[in-house]
Amino acid sequence: MSGNLFRLAVVQSRGNALRPDRFERLKDLIREAGAGGGQVVLLPELIFHDYFCIEENIKHFDLAHGLDAAPVQELQALVKELGISLVLPFFEKRAAGVYYNSAAVFDADGSLAGLYRKMHIPHDPGFNEKYYFAPGDLGFKSIPTRHGNLGVLICWDQWFPEGARLTALQGCDTLLYPTAIGWDDAESRQLSASEAHALEARHLDAWMTVQRSHAITNGVYVAAANRVGREGHLRFWGNSFIAGPGGEILARLGSEDEGVIFADIDPARAEMEHRIWPFLRDRRIDAYQGILHRSGD
Numbered sequence: 131m132s133g134n135l136f137r138l139a140v141v142q143s144r145g146n147a148l149r150p151d152r153f154e155r156l157k158d159l160i161r162e163a164g165a166g167g168g169q170v171v172l173l174p175e176l177i178f179h180d181y182f183c184i185e186e187n188i189k190h191f192d193l194a195h196g197l198d199a200a201p202v203q204e205l206q207a208l209v210k211e212l213g214i215s216l217v218l219p220f221f222e223k224r225a226a227g228v229y230y231n232s233a234a235v236f237d238a239d240g241s242l243a244g245l246y247r248k249m250h251i252p253h254d255p256g257f258n259e260k261y262y263f264a265p266g267d268l269g270f271k272s273i274p275t276r277h278g279n280l281g282v283l284i285c286w287d288q289w290f291p292e293g294a295r296l297t298a299l300q301g302c303d304t305l306l307y308p309t310a311i312g313w314d315d316a317e318s319r320q321l322s323a324s325e326a327h328a329l330e331a332r333h334l335d336a337w338m339t340v341q342r343s344h345a346i347t348n349g350v351y352v353a354a355a356n357r358v359g360r361e362g363h364l365r366f367w368g369n370s371f372i373a374g375p376g377g378e379i380l381a382r383l384g385s386e387d388e389g390v391i392f393a394d395i396d397p398a399r400a401e402m403e404h405r406i407w408p409f410l411r412d413r414r415i416d417a418y419q420g421i422l423h424r425s426g427d
Contacts, residue, residue: 134175135396136277138304139168141391142383144359145310146180148201155388157208163390164212169238169277170395172355172372175285175310176231179221184362186261194223197242206272215275217282219308220259220331221262222247231263233282233308235273244273249293250285256314256364259286278395281305281350288341288354289375292421298348299321299410305344310335310357312366334367335343342377349375349403349410351395358386375403 141163147156156177163171176182178201182190195202202220209216215237220233222406231248247266252261266371270293272279279301287293288307297305318326345352352373357366371382381391404410420426 133397134278135394135398136169136303137224138353138372138395139163139166139171140353140370140381140383140391140395140419141160141173141388142356142358142371143174143177143358143388144366145174145177145361148178148192153201157205159388159390160205160208160214161212163392164214166390166392168214168390168392170215170217170280170304170306171274172306172353173308174218174220174355174357175233175308176221177219177308177357181206181310181357181361181364181366183259183262184256184364185260190262191223191229194221194229196223202234206236206240209236209238213238215243215277215280217280217306217308220283228264229262230266231259231284232266233284235275235280235282238276243275244271244280244282246271246273246282246284248287250286250290252286255316260386265287270296271299272297272302278303278397283307285309285311288337288344291344291347291388294344294348294359298344298350302349302350303397303400304351304353305341305348307352307354309354309370310366311356312364315363328369334369337367338371338379342373342379345373346377346407347409349400351375351393351400353393358388375400 141159218349219233233246237243246270249266253260277309279302281297313330324390356370358368368385372380380393
């Protein structure tokens, strides 16, 4: 771990930041994060676009770009101006026919500190990501920046303890999850209003619980930056949050509003959690061979 205390800012926003009005709004939120003392700023998944994975449409591949795209360079300049580190999710075009759901990490001088490509790719009604994205090929890693060591994962990665553990083992101060998750109208259409509300509450609670468990079992801070708003039949549920290494919620936003939340990331606190709960010490790495199989067969 870096040993440096730093202030984390999590931005909750609607998507399609490439619309001129939305892009200015995104920059304003980043400036708000910097003005509030944020030294590391986390944005939601695929923030430059509508959540195009709601459908399979070959035209959407035209949305992909590299790090040389003008909006990326404009945010790099803003990063340098504010002196912050920024986690910027984007639809990456690597080559013709090869695309990734990625997140670039820019350091406080605007330089590229690292790149993460989403490892776990979902494919469900309304979340047709396997149509667009190849599985990440850069592995799990901690990305060092001026302000801290950042473990970046993306959305569906949230549900897999293996990804959280392997990233934490690289020595990150915090696990950061850019996210685009919400409720699908089709899931509740056949239910009564009370049943639909209960189902949605269970899904949201499961999402928060599994990430808080990553904080506890790995002794690190965890943060998720989600979208808000309706896009087609999806209602993004917001609730972006930051959890401490004991799983406690340090800051949280609601289900509808854009905004920024903050928390101080203190590696000394994480170190104390490891001393109290020495899960990493007691791992039986000699007995985990079965985890490399798809099932228990």
